[in-house]
Amino acid sequence: xxxxxxxxxxxxxxxxxxxxxxxxxxxxxxxxxxxxxxxxxxxxxxxxxxxxxxxxxxxxxxxxxxxxxxxxxxxxxxxxxxxxxxxxxxxxxxxxxxxxxxxxxxxxxxxxxxxxxxxxxxxxxxxxxxxxxxxxxxxxxxxxxxxxxxxxxxxxxxxxxxxxxxxxxxxxxxxxxxxxxxxxxxxxxxxxxxxxxxxxxxxxxxxxxxxxxxxxxxxxxxxxxxxxxxxxxxxxxxxxxxxxxxxxxxxxxxxxxxxxxxxxxxxxxxxxxxxxxxxx
Amino acid sequence: xxxxxxxxxxxxxxxxxxxxxxxxxxxxxxxxxxxxxxxxxxxxxxxxxxxxxxxxxxxxxxxxxxxxxxxxxxxxxxxxxxxxxxxxxxxxxxxxxxxxxxxxxxxxxxxxxxxxxxxxxxxxxxxxxxxxxxxxxxxxxxxxxxxxxxxxxxxxxxxxxxxxxxxxxxxxxxxxxxxxxxxxxxxxxxxxxxxxxxxxxxxxxxxxxxxxxxxxxxxxxxxxxxxxxxxxxxxxxxxxxxxxxxxxxxxxxxxxxxxxxxxxxxxxxxx
Numbered sequence: 001x002x003x004x005x006x007x008x009x010x011x012x013x014x015x016x017x018x019x020x021x022x023x024x025x026x027x028x029x030x031x032x033x034x035x036x037x038x039x040x041x042x043x044x045x046x047x048x049x050x051x052x053x054x055x056x057x058x059x060x061x062x063x064x065x066x067x068x069x070x071x072x073x074x075x076x077x078x079x080x081x082x083x084x085x086x087x088x089x090x091x092x093x094x095x096x097x098x099x100x101x102x103x104x105x106x107x108x109x110x111x112x113x114x115x116x117x118x119x120x121x122x123x124x125x126x127x128x129x130x131x132x133x134x135x136x137x138x139x140x141x142x143x144x145x146x147x148x149x150x151x152x153x154x155x156x157x158x159x160x161x162x163x164x165x166x167x168x169x170x171x172x173x174x175x176x177x178x179x180x181x182x183x184x185x186x187x188x189x190x191x192x193x194x195x196x197x198x199x200x201x202x203x204x205x206x207x208x209x210x211x212x213x214x215x216x217x218x219x220x221x222x223x224x225x226x227x228x229x230x231x232x233x234x235x236x237x238x239x240x241x242x243x244x245x246x247x248x249x250x251x252x253x254x255x256x257x258x259x260x261x262x263x264x265x266x267x268x269x270x271x272x273x274x275x276x277x278x279x280x
Numbered sequence: 281x282x283x284x285x286x287x288x289x290x291x292x293x294x295x296x297x298x299x300x301x302x303x304x305x306x307x308x309x310x311x312x313x314x315x316x317x318x319x320x321x322x323x324x325x326x327x328x329x330x331x332x333x334x335x336x337x338x339x340x341x342x343x344x345x346x347x348x349x350x351x352x353x354x355x356x357x358x359x360x361x362x363x364x365x366x367x368x369x370x371x372x373x374x375x376x377x378x379x380x381x382x383x384x385x386x387x388x389x390x391x392x393x394x395x396x397x398x399x400x401x402x403x404x405x406x407x408x409x410x411x412x413x414x415x416x417x418x419x420x421x422x423x424x425x426x427x428x429x430x431x432x433x434x435x436x437x438x439x440x441x442x443x444x445x446x447x448x449x450x451x452x453x454x455x456x457x458x459x460x461x462x463x464x465x466x467x468x469x470x471x472x473x474x475x476x477x478x479x480x481x482x483x484x485x486x487x488x489x490x491x492x493x494x495x496x497x498x499x500x501x502x503x504x505x506x507x508x509x510x511x512x513x514x515x516x517x518x519x520x521x522x523x524x525x526x527x528x529x530x531x532x533x534x535x536x537x538x539x540x541x542x543x544x545x546x547x548x549x550x551x
Contacts, residue, residue, distance in 0.1 A: 005434035188490025
């Protein structure tokens with residue numbers, strides 16, 4: 001009556017012991033308490049993926065200034081965050097990479113007050129450091145067979161990229177079908193700008209379009225940047241607003257104040273964003 | 281008294297589980313009137329996604345069965361050094377977060393990847409292609425076939441196989457004529473689960489193969505993209521995917537697939 005594969009009782013018991021031991025260890029690790037005191041307040045910021053580096057730094061700065069505060073972020077494509085806030089996610093602040101998704105939420109009555117544009121961003125073309133497609137100038141992007149990765153049209157960077165390509169097609173020195181030929185090289189539409197960056201960093205894509213602010217720190221070592229002429233570039237507006245029904249409005253205002261302070265400007269500039277100075 | 285309590289407990293647990301499974305599906309179905317489904321079917325982007333999903337998941341399932349069956353048989357019937365490690369390897373895709381799996385696939389089979397370089401030298405590339413979608417699906421769904429089929433094969437009683445050997449049936453005849461039919465429930469279950477997993481695969485696909493309508497945008501990717509701009513469209517696409525999945529699952533369980541599945545105790549005329 002023995003099945004084809006019988007396991008001896010002793011092996012079974014020791015397997016059980018190992019399984020239980022692993023579960024215990026895993027739950028102990030999960031319950032480990034951090035060394036610092038438990039935070040009293042949490043500030044939840046939903047921000048476009050392109051703002052990850054500067055906002056994380058701002059969050060650390062704010063937490064250091066305000067004892068008992070823990071700022072946590074959700075970075076994703078602005079369109080995704082807007083959809084989540086519209087569905088009722090408990091965010092305090094929303095920072096978008098373009099006006100479209102901020103206006104969308106304003107129209108749906110999800111904002112507490114007006115949005116403020118706190119920074120501008122520019123687009124750049126990036127290629128892997130190894131430059132597998134041998135791209136030497138912007139015109140080369142329209143060459144057949146170049147593997148181009150862009151944000152999807154609903155993602156701010158995707159919309160900006162397509163607009164920049166349209167503008168380039170109208171520039172002297174570029175053929176009128178430049179934009180169409182470049183778009184014919186599209187091999188993937190990513191859902192946030194960091195995915196575009198990742199595919200180029202990994203040299204899977206031959207080229208991509210991201211924000212200037214994304215080529216910061218680690219990423220800068222793996223890619224080469226091609227600037228767009230100012231006349232063809234799009235100025236990306238980065239608005240920020242407090243979400244209606246924010247659980248922690250005072251801290252949200254503190255974050256906004258920090259964003260509009262000289263220290264905040266310095267952080268934004270370090271990541272190649274262009275701060276918009278003026279009354280908050 | 282104890283028997284009543286037991287029955288109540290079972291009924292309660294079953295009820296809760298069924299509610300958890302059924303309510304989200306019901307919530308999807310009530311949002312979509314049938315006319316809207318028909319309307320969406322006219323959209324070429326949707327048709328592309330449906331066609332891609334069907335094509336890739338069937339191809340992936342075929343690959344998983346063809347390549348997974350020998351492995352499942354090896355694990356079920358042989359003892360060898362490193363068997364535990366092999367079992368761990370087979371289980372791994374089940375516990376890997378799909379996006380992480382996609383990244384790992386890129387690092388292995390991407391243009392600059394370990395094996396990918398060789399592919400590039402041979403002139404083909406997997407990322408951004410439909411073949412890449414199939415590879416991602418095979419990676420994520422293989423354990424869902426291998427694990428139950430291994431268990432099913434291992435549970436077959438030794439005396440049947442021994443009898444076949446004693447009657448001097450060659451190994452292939454024993455495998456297809458004795459072992460597989462006896463393990464039939466496990467085989468069908470494994471194939472169905474792996475097909476369903478391939479159909480629903482998202483994270484590894486979007487990371488490894490990318491997202492381009494007509495080439496790599498399967499139904500789950502289309503739903504995700506739609507969700508960010510048009511919730512109603514996303515719900516409609518979800519219902520379509522649900523219908524497709526159910527159809528495939530039912531077809532797999534109902535279609536006997538010929539001689540492979542002939543019942544071993546079928547009546548035979550006495551010689």
